[in-house]
Amino acid sequence: MEFERLVIPAAILVALTSLFQPIARKWWINLGLLAIQYAGVFMLLGLEWPLSMAMTTLIAGWMACVVLAMVILGMPTTSAADTLFYDPQRNVSPIFYLMTAIFMGIIVSSATPFVSQWIPGIQFYQTWSGLILIGFGFLRIGFSYYPLPICIGILTLLSGFEILYASMDGSLFVAGSLAAVSLGLALAGAYLQVVPTMEENR
Amino acid sequence: MNAITIWIVLPLLAAIALFFIRHREKVMHLTGIAITLLLAWLAWQLPVGEPVSLRLWPGFPTFRIAEGLSFLGERLAIDNTIRPYVLMIYLMTGFWFGGAYAARVSRNFIPFGLSIAGIFAATISIQSSGYAPLLIGINALLAVPILTPPGKGSIRGVQRFIIFYIIGACLLLISEKWLLVSIAGSGNSQISKVASIPLLTGYTLLLAGFPFFSWIPMLAEESDPYSAGFVFLLFPTGISFLLLNNLDRYLMFGVPSVIFTLFLVIGMASIIAGGLWGTFEHQLGRLLGFTTLTQIGILMTIIGLGNEANQTINLSGLLFTQLAAMGIGMALWAESLSAVQSKVNNFMLDSLRGISYRLPAASFCLVLAQFSLFGLPLLASFPIYLILWTNLARISLMSVLALLLCSAGLMSASLRTIAVLLQEKDGVSLEINEDRFQLFLLVLGGLALLITGLKPSWLFLPLLQLGG
Numbered sequence: 001m002e003f004e005r006l007v008i009p010a011a012i013l014v015a016l017t018s019l020f021q022p023i024a025r026k027w028w029i030n031l032g033l034l035a036i037q038y039a040g041v042f043m044l045l046g047l048e049w050p051l052s053m054a055m056t057t058l059i060a061g062w063m064a065c066v067v068l069a070m071v072i073l074g075m076p077t078t079s080a081a082d083t084l085f086y087d088p089q090r091n092v093s094p095i096f097y098l099m100t101a102i103f104m105g106i107i108v109s110s111a112t113p114f115v116s117q118w119i120p121g122i123q124f125y126q127t128w129s130g131l132i133l134i135g136f137g138f139l140r141i142g143f144s145y146y147p148l149p150i151c152i153g154i155l156t157l158l159s160g161f162e163i164l165y166a167s168m169d170g171s172l173f174v175a176g177s178l179a180a181v182s183l184g185l186a187l188a189g190a191y192l193q194v195v196p197t198m199e200e201n202r
Numbered sequence: 203m204n205a206i207t208i209w210i211v212l213p214l215l216a217a218i219a220l221f222f223i224r225h226r227e228k229v230m231h232l233t234g235i236a237i238t239l240l241l242a243w244l245a246w247q248l249p250v251g252e253p254v255s256l257r258l259w260p261g262f263p264t265f266r267i268a269e270g271l272s273f274l275g276e277r278l279a280i281d282n283t284i285r286p287y288v289l290m291i292y293l294m295t296g297f298w299f300g301g302a303y304a305a306r307v308s309r310n311f312i313p314f315g316l317s318i319a320g321i322f323a324a325t326i327s328i329q330s331s332g333y334a335p336l337l338i339g340i341n342a343l344l345a346v347p348i349l350t351p352p353g354k355g356s357i358r359g360v361q362r363f364i365i366f367y368i369i370g371a372c373l374l375l376i377s378e379k380w381l382l383v384s385i386a387g388s389g390n391s392q393i394s395k396v397a398s399i400p401l402l403t404g405y406t407l408l409l410a411g412f413p414f415f416s417w418i419p420m421l422a423e424e425s426d427p428y429s430a431g432f433v434f435l436l437f438p439t440g441i442s443f444l445l446l447n448n449l450d451r452y453l454m455f456g457v458p459s460v461i462f463t464l465f466l467v468i469g470m471a472s473i474i475a476g477g478l479w480g481t482f483e484h485q486l487g488r489l490l491g492f493t494t495l496t497q498i499g500i501l502m503t504i505i506g507l508g509n510e511a512n513q514t515i516n517l518s519g520l521l522f523t524q525l526a527a528m529g530i531g532m533a534l535w536a537e538s539l540s541a542v543q544s545k546v547n548n549f550m551l552d553s554l555r556g557i558s559y560r561l562p563a564a565s566f567c568l569v570l571a572q573f574s575l576f577g578l579p580l581l582a583s584f585p586i587y588l589i590l591w592t593n594l595a596r597i598s599l600m601s602v603l604a605l606l607l608c609s610a611g612l613m614s615a616s617l618r619t620i621a622v623l624l625q626e627k628d629g630v631s632l633e634i635n636e637d638r639f640q641l642f643l644l645v646l647g648g649l650a651l652l653i654t655g656l657k658p659s660w661l662f663l664p665l666l667q668l669g670g
Contacts, residue, residue: 150361161372168379173274177336184343198352
């Protein structure tokens with residue numbers, strides 16, 4: 001598959017999806033954006049890894065989205081689910097978030113040429129999208145309170161790391177383990193979300 | 203037969219089997235203890251790659267344990283140099299499982315604990331150890347059900363624990379790859395210098411050293427003390443073994459030896475931070491957290507001393523010794539807190555007034571464990587403190603003074619605990635409310651601390667020899 005032409009669209013895709021996730025107020029928009037983000041990550045990984053290995057990340061990411069969606073669908077009301085992603089009492093204002101995100105974007109853009117020097121064989125847009133995902137992942141983790149959005153933040157951060165790391169290592173073990181970590185993260189996030197309501201077993 | 207099958211595949215399969223019988227608690231606990239101790243015994247007695255003769259009957263054939271196998275293109279191998287680490291991992295897991303039933307831990311504890319031990323064994327056995335951090339990341343996720351049993355409300359410490367571990371694992375992965383790149387580029391020292399930054403940060407994040415320790419007191423406050431104690435003990439154990447196993451390789455790859463000094467500084471900062479915060483802490487769970495921080499600081503300081511004291515220190519042996527003393531002390535503290543938990547809702551000192559009249563053994567052992575971990579002479583941890591002070595004094599007397607002040611601060615926290623536990627309420631008479639098994643374990647733990655302190659050579663000499 002020809003991934004070279006898709007680098008810039010994929011970079012824009014992952015940047016926009018990770019940027020708008022924290023200000024989306026509906027749970028299904030959040031998870032939809034995460035699923036689309038994984039498609040962008042897949043395109044960027046496809047530049048370095050064989051199709052089957054890049055596909056592993058895509059499938060693991062989508063399975064993670066399904067796991068998170070199943071937890072939400074098990075909640076009593078959809079408004080309760082939406083509160084997890086946008087709680088007016090806990091979340092910062094979208095304007096403040098966007099300002100921070102712009103600041104992060106500036107830092108990432110200025111750091112990209114420097115980081116590219118240290119990662120052999122990586123393209124500029126790969127580095128940029130990897131760092132953007134890491135930066136926005138950090139913002140998501142920092143600005144969230146509930147387990148599910150924090151889990152999405154860690155998944156975003158991990159996707160960014162995968163893009164940077166893929167150009168240095170094409171091992172099957174790495175692809176498999178990173179997919180296992182992504183799925184495990186989704187399961188852990190789902191568990192942490194429901195654990196307070198579960199029946200005590202001792 | 204293969205070493206990987208014995209020490210990694212079988213425990214993981216056993217963990218899955220135990221998960222399905224978790225409703226039969228006694229059976230599950232006993233099986234878990236038996237499996238871990240058997241694996242530890244095998245790691246002690248069974249040589250890898252050499253002919254083994256069991257001589258069960260005349261003419262019983264000899265066999266040989268193969269070192270490793272390949273998995274997803276990577277080779278995992280346990281040879282005789284790694285066996286002591288595997289032995290320590292299973293011994294400590296079995297030791298902690300021993301008190302789990304009395305501490306009334308959740309049903310997830312044994313199966314997930316065993317799988318964590320198995321994966322730590324895999325972590326140190328993976329040949330291209332650059333990939334080991336991935337397994338540590340998986341281990342952090344496996345710890346989630348242990349730390350947050352069903353019905354648990356507060357989970358912020360666990361969230362932070364996962365975040366720190368995933369970031370730490372990513373940093374270690376990238377630094378390992380940079381080191382390999384530097385070797386491929388005929389020893390590009392610039393890359394290896396840059397790689398040492400994520401390397402140090404990654405290990406500090408994973409070991410929860412200063413300043414990345416915030417999840418420890420949070421977790422100690424939120425989670426069941428015995429389960430949290432298991433994570434506080436086994437995770438630093440596995441990660442310090444990984445670090446120790448790779449130190450020579452890092453130096454060979456061009457990481458500057460100043461990294462030892464930095465480990466020393468971070469270790470001392472962790473001891474001081476734990477000591478300072480612990481001195482003013484009024485919640486015994488959080489105090490256990492800060493004490494853990496000081497113990498992790500000692501681990502890091504020992505690793506840092508590896509270079510300063512160079513040939514005079516048996517690094518592995520000293521690390522094993524510290525882990526043993528830390529393990530006994532923390533287990534006794536956590537077991538005592540679990541006994542206290544059955545009588546009071548929280549571990550704030552105000553809620554524990556006069557508790558020693560209702561739980562005398564637990565209260566006594568709690569204070570004994572505190573004294574030991576804070577370095578009181580004639581208790582288990584004192585010999586380690588003595589070695590630490592002696593070696594640090596060669597570098598800087600001020601640092602020894604700072605550490606002594608921290609120990610003194612923590613001692614004052616212990617004295618405050620004693621004062622509160624002994625505060626008599628009107629009409630209270632002394633009664634033993636611990637159950638028999640709990641009482642047995644507490645007495646055993648207390649005796650272990652005293653005997654190890656009075657006769658350190660009994661436990662520590664074999665451990666030093668094992669490390670040597």
